[in-house]
Amino acid sequence: MDSTTLSHSNLPPVIPLERHAFFLDLDGTLAPIVDNPEDACLPEATRHLLTQLVAQTNGAVAVISGRALADVDRILGALRLPVSGSHGLELRLSTAADHAPKQSAGIPAPVIDRVEEFAVLHGVTSERKPGAIALHYRKAPDQGEACRAFVDTLVGEDASLRGLHGKMVSEVALKGVDKGGAVTRFMASPPLPSDCR
Numbered sequence: 001m002d003s004t005t006l007s008h009s010n011l012p013p014v015i016p017l018e019r020h021a022f023f024l025d026l027d028g029t030l031a032p033i034v035d036n037p038e039d040a041c042l043p044e045a046t047r048h049l050l051t052q053l054v055a056q057t058n059g060a061v062a063v064i065s066g067r068a069l070a071d072v073d074r075i076l077g078a079l080r081l082p083v084s085g086s087h088g089l090e091l092r093l094s095t096a097a098d099h100a101p102k103q104s105a106g107i108p109a110p111v112i113d114r115v116e117e118f119a120v121l122h123g124v125t126s127e128r129k130p131g132a133i134a135l136h137y138r139k140a141p142d143q144g145e146a147c148r149a150f151v152d153t154l155v156g157e158d159a160s161l162r163g164l165h166g167k168m169v170s171e172v173a174l175k176g177v178d179k180g181g182a183v184t185r186f187m188a189s190p191p192l193p194s195d196c197r
């Protein structure tokens, strides 16, 4: 055994599942990547595993997604979970809550118009959501550089905006909210077990 190998006696203690909390991305984590965002779905085996995980953690499972919260719900279907949508802007902290709190701020209409116009001109697709608008170039990868540069230009013109560059997607989003903030809010709220907080 070399010095980097852990022996049984110095392994860290196993933390029981009920003292864990799970924060999961949707696309590329729970739902396989597909060409069209509207075609994404939750495989039955994943749905089954998630249902078991919810039961074994007493509900400490949340989806933290860049998608709109309503879109996450649509993909999860009958499986209702605590969700943060739109990169941390929308929050439904527990399954008991009916809706995410209403958000007042949004992407300025002229910015939305420019993004949608760019999408048409460059043969890519746009996706509107609360507090963000995305340019998807998965079906036109040669447009990736142009999409990233365009988003960077737009956010450089407005201090309230930030750019996000993901898997074949570039987005204009609002500054001041992010997925990390959403996880912090979840950590401070039931149903997370207090010894997870």
Ligand SMILES: O=P(O)(O)OC[C@H]1O[C@H](O[C@H]2O[C@H](CO)[C@@H](O)[C@H](O)[C@H]2O)[C@H](O)[C@@H](O)[C@@H]1O
Pocket (backbone or CB within 6 Å): 025, 026, 027, 028, 029, 032, 033, 034, 035, 036, 037, 038, 040, 064, 065, 066, 067, 068, 127, 134, 136, 138, 166, 167, 168, 169
């Ligand atoms: O935070 P996530 O839940 O991982 O969401 C990130 C973005 O996911 C979606 O786009 C990605 O998945 C699409 C479907 O597989 C794929 O076509 C696209 O290329 C990926 O970027 C979603 O449409 C975005 O709104 C999310 O921000």
